[in-house]
Amino acid sequence: MGEIELTRQARRTREYSPFRQAGGIVGAALVLTSVLALAGCGSGDDGTTSTADLTKSPERPSAERTQLAAIQGAAARAKGRKACEGMTPLEVARHYQAAAREAGVTKRFAQLATEPSAKVQSSSGYPRLAAAIYATTTPEKSRAAAAAGCAEVLAADGEGGEVSSERTGQTVPPSQGGADQKGSN
Amino acid sequence: MKQKFALLTIVGALLALAVPAVSSASMYPAGATFEVGSAGAQPTLGTSIGSCQIKVAGTVPKAPANEATSLLFALTPATSTCSSGASIKFNGEWKLLATNFSFQMAASGGPSNAVEFRSTTLPNCKLAGNYVLGGLFHNGISSPKSMKSAMQPTSSSSLTWADDGGTCAIAGTKETLTYGSGTGIWTVNNLTTPATPIIVAN
Numbered sequence: 443m444g445e446i447e448l449t450r451q452a453r454r455t456r457e458y459s460p461f462r463q464a465g466g467i468v469g470a471a472l473v474l475t476s477v478l479a480l481a482g483c484g485s486g487d488d489g490t491t492s493t494a495d496l497t498k499s500p501e502r503p504s505a506e507r508t509q510l511a512a513i514q515g516a517a518a519r520a521k522g523r524k525a526c527e528g529m530t531p532l533e534v535a536r537h538y539q540a541a542a543r544e545a546g547v548t549k550r551f552a553q554l555a556t557e558p559s560a561k562v563q564s565s566s567g568y569p570r571l572a573a574a575i576y577a578t579t580t581p582e583k584s585r586a587a588a589a590a591g592c593a594e595v596l597a598a599d600g601e602g603g604e605v606s607s608e609r610t611g612q613t614v615p616p617s618q619g620g621a622d623q624k625g626s627n
Numbered sequence: 628m629k630q631k632f633a634l635l636t637i638v639g640a641l642l643a644l645a646v647p648a649v650s651s652a653s654m655y656p657a658g659a660t661f662e663v664g665s666a667g668a669q670p671t672l673g674t675s676i677g678s679c680q681i682k683v684a685g686t687v688p689k690a691p692a693n694e695a696t697s698l699l700f701a702l703t704p705a706t707s708t709c710s711s712g713a714s715i716k717f718n719g720e721w722k723l724l725a726t727n728f729s730f731q732m733a734a735s736g737g738p739s740n741a742v743e744f745r746s747t748t749l750p751n752c753k754l755a756g757n758y759v760l761g762g763l764f765h766n767g768i769s770s771p772k773s774m775k776s777a778m779q780p781t782s783s784s785s786l787t788w789a790d791d792g793g794t795c796a797i798a799g800t801k802e803t804l805t806y807g808s809g810t811g812i813w814t815v816n817n818l819t820t821p822a823t824p825i826i827v828a829n
Contacts, residue, residue, distance in 0.1 A: 542675075548805075551675035554797050567751055567796035574676055574749040585676075586712040586747035 518584030522576065522591025531572035531596045532556075532563065541579040569596035652726045653694035653828050659819040660686045663778060669707055670780075670813050673805040674754060677713025677746040679706055683732065684818075685723055687825065698725045698827075702732060712747035719757065725764060725827045730778055734758040742786060744804070751793030754802055759784040767815070767824030776815040776824045780806040 526534045535555035542552055554562065555575045562568060570593045577589035662684045664670045669680040685702040687693050692700075702721040709715065717734065719741025724731040734741035740755035760783050767776035785801040807813070815825045 547675040548802075551802060554800060558796075562796050565794055565796035565798075567794040567798075570749060570751065571796040574746075577748045578676060582711045589748045590750075 514584060515587040518580065518587035519591035522573070522588035523595045525576060526573065526592035526595050530599065531569045532558065534592065534596060535572040535575045538576045538579050542575045545578045547575065547578050569593045572596060652698040654687045654698055654725050655693065655826050655828065656820065656823055657687055657690040657693040659817050659823070659825060660684065661825045662816045662818055664813045665816060668812070668814060671807055672715060674744060674802055676748045677710045679709035679713055679715040681705065681715065682707050683721070699723070704734070714745050716743040717741065718743065727827065727829055728764055729761065730764045731759055731761045744786065745791065751791055752788055752795035752797065753791035754786045754788050756786040758786060760806060764827045766826040769823055773822050774824065776826055778813045778815060779811060
């Protein structure tokens with residue numbers, strides 16, 4: 443902006459001065475000076491900014507990243523809870539089987555969850571296995587949180603206890619939050 | 628049918644044991660240190676729920692030990708990078724068996740779980756055990772142009788899911804680790820004299 447203004451001034455000086463040639467030289471000098479000054483100021487500012495950024499960078503972005511990761515983790519966990527809400531572990535495994543296979547899960551690993559032996563299905567770790575199948579369909583970085591959220595709600599259902607409804611804030615027995623809600627997914 | 632299959636399996640297993648024992652092999656240059664894999668094409672071991680890139684380094688035995696009936700020597704594996712939440716731990720001894728055009732990387736001995744794979748996606752579970760990775764060894768050349776040698780894995784043994792600080796629903800079941808990515812070829816880099824390929828000969 444300053445450069446443009448100074449250029450205009452230089453033009454005006456050239457137009458109205460009786461000593462046009464001299465005016466032209468003065469104008470050119472002014473333009474040159476302003477350009478150099480602006481460049482100098484610019485580089486000075488840049489240097490200050492860079493130094494400040496370098497000083498701050500080890501702290502601020504790291505803290506921001508941690509905060510962001512925590513927010514993303516909580517969101518993925520909530521998404522996992524919602525995705526598996528109202529289903530049994532077996533239903534979750536079967537529901538997400540096709541998507542998991544597309545995501546690269548081997549047929550055999552998927553079968554461990556979708557066609558579980560009695561021992562596997564009765565294991566307390568089965569909800570986590572079903573949740574892992576679901577989690578493979580989510581973005582890689584948030585998989586662990588998504589799996590944890592899903593496993594949390596499946597384990598709660600499996601225990602036969604009451605499941606907290608996030609939408610209403612009320613607690614509902616598993617019988618009411620069971621297979622009826624399958625359609626929501 | 629089942630009996631035939633069982634018989635074939637036994638014969639195959641016996642052949643697999645016998646072939647390396649009778650084959651002679653030598654590896655050159657003697658005493659050279661090498662690393663398997665290069666940036667962007669590192670050995671990858673994976674499961675359905677995550678994968679890790681590993682670095683495998685070793686030193687060709689010094690002469691005359693580099694020319695043996697059965698060339699077997701120690702390797703040093705290390706984890707490079709893993710997919711989010713995945714991790715791999717090496718506890719046992721890793722050895723390379725080089726025979727003619729093939730190789731076997733075997734992790735065994737020491738603690739019972741030579742390789743342990745974990746993923747935060749499936750807590751309380753670990754995939755563990757001794758491990759064998761086999762494949763073809765492609766010799767490189769130095770003239771008229773330099774071309775590095777390469778390992779091409781073609782088979783992998785399975786590890787077993789086990790409890791890990793809690794109950795693992797699939798404890799006791801086996802899973803075969805996948806290997807490689809892209810071309811599936813792992814270059815063998817000579818770190819001592821980079822222009823000279825590491826080769827395996829009869």
